Amino acid sequence: MKKYVLGIDIGTGSVKVTGVDYYGKIVAQESASYPLLHPQVGFSEQNPDDWVNATTKAIHNLLTLDKISAAEIAGISYSGQMHGLVLLNKNNEVLRPAILWDDTRTTKQCQLIEQQMAQHFIQITHNRPLEGFTLPKILWVQENEPEIWQQVKIFLLPKDYVRYQMTGQLATDYSDATGSVMLDINTQQWSSTICDQFHIPLSICPSLLHSSEIAGTISSEYAQISGLQSGTPVYAGAADNAASAVGAGLLQPQSVLSSIGTSGVVLKYEPDAQTNYQGVLQFEDHALNDAYYSMGVTLAAGDSLNWFQRTFCRHQSFAALLKEAEQSPVGANGLVFTPYLVGERAPYADAFIRGSFIGLDSSHKRADFIRSILEGIIFSFEDLMQIYQHNQHNFDTVISIGGGAQSPLWLQIQADIFNKKVASLMNEQTASLGATIIAAVGAGWYANFQDCTDVFVKTKKFYYPIADNVTKYQKLYPIYHQVYQHTRDLSFNLIQFRQQNH
Structure with a gap:
């Protein structure tokens, strides 16, 4: 062979x-x-x-x-x-x-x-x-x-x-x-x-x-x-999100993918073509025959952290920033960040919303800003996870890839906000790995995608929710969730002001 x-x-x-x-x-x-x-x-x-x-x-x-x-x-x-x-x-x-x-x-x-x-x-x-x-x-x-x-x-x-x-x-x-x-x-x-x-x-x-x-x-x-x-x-072959889902082993409804790159993606395997989120979440054919996936996009996920780094601490590495965030407690001492730097796609298809820090006072340190950004990105993912929960499309595992899977702190934040088991993978390059899996199945090396991913996709570590952290985030998330409604008109008016006075 x-x-x-x-x-x-x-x-x-x-x-x-x-x-x-x-x-x-x-x-x-x-x-x-x-x-x-x-x-x-x-x-x-x-x-x-x-x-x-x-x-x-x-x-x-x-x-x-x-x-x-x-x-x-x-x-x-x-x-x-x-x-x-x-x-x-x-x-x-x-x-x-x-x-x-x-x-x-x-x-x-x-x-x-x-x-x-x-x-x-x-x-x-x-x-x-x-x-x-x-x-x-x-x-x-x-x-x-x-x-x-x-x-x-x-x-x-x-x-x-x-x-x-x-x-x-x-x-x-x-x-x-x-x-x-x-x-x-x-x-x-x-x-x-x-x-x-x-x-x-x-x-x-x-x-x-x-x-x-x-x-x-x-x-x-x-x-x-x-x-x-x-x-x-x-x-x-397949679209990159479908290939990434294959490369992450996302072939069953009980798992959801959490991907943090410049943008962020929450993606779920869907077995039924009749599923319809009315366009709030995208709905696409999977790389598997007769299977589908839904996805929601946060436009400025990792890019929010990129913005903070290049604006306020250009000479510090991302690893150093993530380490510094550990100095801030769960909830970033009451500082909440919304990652709407370039508008948002899901669940709010709004090109005019803009990001914000809410709850800022003179006691906040840089570590609080960094941690609030990490938490705000995951809260934006939780907005998408809630859509699945409300539609009784339940799951028990989140597979994390991209920048959010590089930091043990960020992985734990995901486990605590989602209140789900979170898995990191040995091979982070899920799109290219997915393409090789498609080729391996096409070439007849394996009978189907499941058999192939059982061999190709390997878990590095699981992170489990910490009960006390979950309780705190369950109090903070409803506050985060209100920020969009309360800042939508403000954001639009500020954009109008900026355009008129440019």
Whole structure:
């Protein structure tokens, strides 16, 4: 049997290529970065060929520097940044830079979708139209770049364009398709209702594949430039959140993922397509066949701590800040922070709310500010956890990844605020690991995802709620929860003042 599978994770700032063996051990890993383009305020774009060139460089280094034999690679799969719009013409050439997930130019188009389809849109997609999704980007191109729109033959998501350049085959997978908000979640087909409503030809929607389904093989052309062996099987892959869920072993309803990066994600496995959070939480196809996941996003999770560090203590490491937070007690001596630095997505879809410290007095020390930020981020996650509790979608374990899993203090804060067992993992790189799991299942190494994750995903440590801390947080959380309502109008008025007096 061949020895390795590769997982390719197409991130926003870089690509990471990971090689693992049959037991999930990382035997090699290479990465390469690419630039972000911001031609105007609120615009976020990338050149799709930069993803391909960086991927090729990382693969070449993996084969030559890490001594992975191309002949011993059993299969390749992907994790990819979600929602990005890649438009191709009849010759499968890129028509314009890709519009990315964090691009905010499409507020007008989101309002148009709401006006024309309202609740019907939520019934079809189980999502609300948000600026980050793909459909509003298509409508923006329709309106603002008609000469481009007239040439569109097909649209792809970021990882799908990279896979096309490696195999010559055009397709997407179901998890990325749902992230476009153009897929009917009930029929698992592209929605003719949505496409007809907005004058989008169904023909520009790519064919649909399950994540572990074969999507092609490495072409002879790509083999020559990358060093891979032509004919190597390539599997469809998944949207990065779906791949992360796989890489964290989130395959059952009793677990929830807590991910703290620049933004924060709370994600739950959902077994039933009929589940509908009315767009308050996103609802997407999972990488597993006939399974789904819901997720809510805190826009400035880890970025809140980044802001504090670069503004007030630039020369201190994050490890030092987290250590300093230990000097402050549960509740940060009555200081509460709300992490709405760039607006919020869930449970408040509010672009105008802004962050705040509440309860500040002259006795507070820097340690209290740091701890209140850590607690405020997790309180924002608890807002999302409460939605599950209110819908009787119960769970007993939280799997923590990202920055929040690097600190024992922050892990304990999660256990105490959630009042749940919290697990940290041996391998934090869940998106790339998820891509390798997809490849391993596709290649037939394992019969299903559960069998594979039982081997590949390993828990480092469990953190359990401390009863006294839980009691204190249960008194403090309702206070935190009131801050949004009481500061919403204030935030809006302050933004208006700032714009008028800039």
